[in-house]
Amino acid sequence: MTKPAQTNTVAGKELLSFIERVERLNEEKKSLGDDVKDVLGEAKGKGFDVKIIRKVISLRGQDRVKRQEEQEMLDLYMQSIGMMG
Amino acid sequence: MTKPAQTNTVAGKELLSFIERVERLNEEKKSLGDDVKDVLGEAKGKGFDVKIIRKVISLRGQDRVKRQEEQEMLDLYMQSIGMMG
Amino acid sequence: MTKPAQTNTVAGKELLSFIERVERLNEEKKSLGDDVKDVLGEAKGKGFDVKIIRKVISLRGQDRVKRQEEQEMLDLYMQSIGMMG
Amino acid sequence: MTKPAQTNTVAGKELLSFIERVERLNEEKKSLGDDVKDVLGEAKGKGFDVKIIRKVISLRGQDRVKRQEEQEMLDLYMQSIGMMG
DNA sequence: TCAGATAAAATCGCGC
DNA sequence: GCGCGATTTTATCTGA
Numbered sequence: 001m002t003k004p005a006q007t008n009t010v011a012g013k014e015l016l017s018f019i020e021r022v023e024r025l026n027e028e029k030k031s032l033g034d035d036v037k038d039v040l041g042e043a044k045g046k047g048f049d050v051k052i053i054r055k056v057i058s059l060r061g062q063d064r065v066k067r068q069e070e071q072e073m074l075d076l077y078m079q080s081i082g083m084m085g
Numbered sequence: 086m087t088k089p090a091q092t093n094t095v096a097g098k099e100l101l102s103f104i105e106r107v108e109r110l111n112e113e114k115k116s117l118g119d120d121v122k123d124v125l126g127e128a129k130g131k132g133f134d135v136k137i138i139r140k141v142i143s144l145r146g147q148d149r150v151k152r153q154e155e156q157e158m159l160d161l162y163m164q165s166i167g168m169m170g
Numbered sequence: 171m172t173k174p175a176q177t178n179t180v181a182g183k184e185l186l187s188f189i190e191r192v193e194r195l196n197e198e199k200k201s202l203g204d205d206v207k208d209v210l211g212e213a214k215g216k217g218f219d220v221k222i223i224r225k226v227i228s229l230r231g232q233d234r235v236k237r238q239e240e241q242e243m244l245d246l247y248m249q250s251i252g253m254m255g
Numbered sequence: 256m257t258k259p260a261q262t263n264t265v266a267g268k269e270l271l272s273f274i275e276r277v278e279r280l281n282e283e284k285k286s287l288g289d290d291v292k293d294v295l296g297e298a299k300g301k302g303f304d305v306k307i308i309r310k311v312i313s314l315r316g317q318d319r320v321k322r323q324e325e326q327e328m329l330d331l332y333m334q335s336i337g338m339m340g
Numbered sequence: 341t342c343a344g345a346t347a348a349a350a351t352c353g354c355g356c
Numbered sequence: 357g358c359g360c361g362a363t364t365t366t367a368t369c370t371g372a
Contacts, residue, residue, distance in 0.1 A: 009250055011250060012250035012251050012252070014131065015128075015133060015138070015247060015250055015251055016251040016252075018124060018125070018127070018128040018133065018138065019138060019141060019142055019145070019251065021124050022121055022124050022125065022138075022142055023142060023145070023146075025117050025120050025121050025124070026121070026142075028117050029114050029117045029118065032110050032113050032114045032117070033114065033368085035110050036107055036110045036111065037369090039103060039106050039107050039110070040103075040107065042103070043100075043103040046099065048099075048100060048103065049331075049335045050370090051331060051370080052328070052331050052332065052335060053100070053103060053104060053107070054346090054347095054369095055324070055327065055328050055331060056104055056328075057104055057107055057108060057111075058324070058346095058347090059321070059324060059325065059328065060104070060108070061108075062317070062320075062321050062324070065317075066314070066317055066321070069310070069313070069314060069317070070314065072310065073307070073310050073311075073314065076304075076306060076307050076310055077307065080304045080306075080307060114348095118348090118349085134243060134247075136240075136350090136351080137240070137243050137244055137247050138247070139349095139350070139351095140244055141244065141247050141248060141251070141253070143350095144248075144253075145253070155221075155222070158219060158222050159222055159225055159226065162219075162222050162223070162226050162270060163226060163229075165264055165266060165267035165270055166226070166267050166270055166271040166274065167267070167271075168226070168229075168230070184301065184303075185298075185303060185308070188294060188295075188297070188298040188303065188308060189308060189311055189312055189315070191294050192291055192294050192295065192308070192312055193312060193315070193316075195287050195290050195291045195294070196291070196312075198287050199284050199287045199288065199363095202280050202283050202284045202287070203284065203363090203364090205280050206277055206280045206281070209273060209276050209277050209280070210273070210277065212273070213270075213273040216269065218270060218273065221365090221366090223270070223273065223274060223277075224364095224365075226274060227274055227277055227278060227281075228365095230274070230278070231278075284363095288353095288363095292354085305355085306355085306356095309361080309362095313361090313362095
């Protein structure tokens with residue numbers, strides 16, 4: 001950016017504000033990603049197998065999702081036989 | 086898994102701790118992802134085109150040189166198959 | 171699931187049949203997706219840039235008018251936040 | 256395309272060939288997607304709840320994936336303690 | 341450092 | 357027309 005941004009219009013300023021908010025959130029996300037890397041690096045330093053840890057985390061996540069979806073399934077059934085709303 | 090997880094050993098406890106730290110970070114990331122969605126939803130509510138905003142953000146994040154190079158390669162490919170007269 | 175699926179009823183059998191037909195179709199779709207990957211892999215082996223090829227395919231599939239409109243809106247947004255001098 | 260494609264170069268012809276192969280595969284995929292819609296429409300016509308059918312299919316898919324991943328997990332453990340290659 | 345694999349994001353399209 | 361689910365694309369990460 002060699003020139004000052006010409007956000008002279010109201011809409012331009014508002015748009016830029018939205019964009020910058022999103023960019024800020026994205027940076028925080030990236031930072032958290034780096035934190036994850038650090039933690040896994042630390043685990044590796046203690047002799048743990050990072051690949052296995054990732055797999056465990058993934059499987060635990062699947063369990064959670066599956067439990068949620070089974071509940072949704074039940075709700076769906078109940079809706080469909082007129083037990084809800 | 087018929088047995089409770091073996092968090093009784095020292096290594097087991099340490100491993101679980103690493104796993105939970107990562108999971109916590111992942112949740113925060115997910116939460117930020119939801120925040121992004123909220124912001125974009127708000128922008129949409131004000132009449133902005135979310136798809137375009139995303140594209141702008143993406144372009145702002147890319148290196149200008151790299152962007153140009155990719156565009157040139159794209160043009161080259163399109164010329165080579167007769168897409169550009 | 172402690173009980174076997176109730177495919178003993180007529181409706182249950184019919185339902186299962188629908189489900190399996192859809193699953194079969196989904197597998198075929200997946201298989202075609204793998205074929206696409208193979209072709210692109212082959213192209214890559216010949217020195218082509220897969221990412222660019224994907225983009226070309228995408229552009230060929232888009233309506234020219236719609237494409238222009240989106241580009242214009244993008245320019246408009248970028249101007250309004252001062253990205254285009 | 257008002258002009259004949261100028262795929263005069265060897266590379267251009269090869270590139271176009273790859274592109275057309277992918278496009279053909281994509282069409283087949285799309286066609287299968289339509290078939291899925293037809294099957295679900297038929298199920299709906301017989302009084303079944305399409306949303307539930309989709310959910311069942313999704314859960315069955317998750318089961319399959321989870322089973323596979325648990326196996327991979329075992330393999331990983333065994334590798335990590337030196338039981339495999 | 342790069343290819344291949346894996347996971348995350350963005351886009352697309354249906355159904356309500 | 358909007359949210360949700362599915363698919364596709366992008367980015368990250370690991371291993372050679």
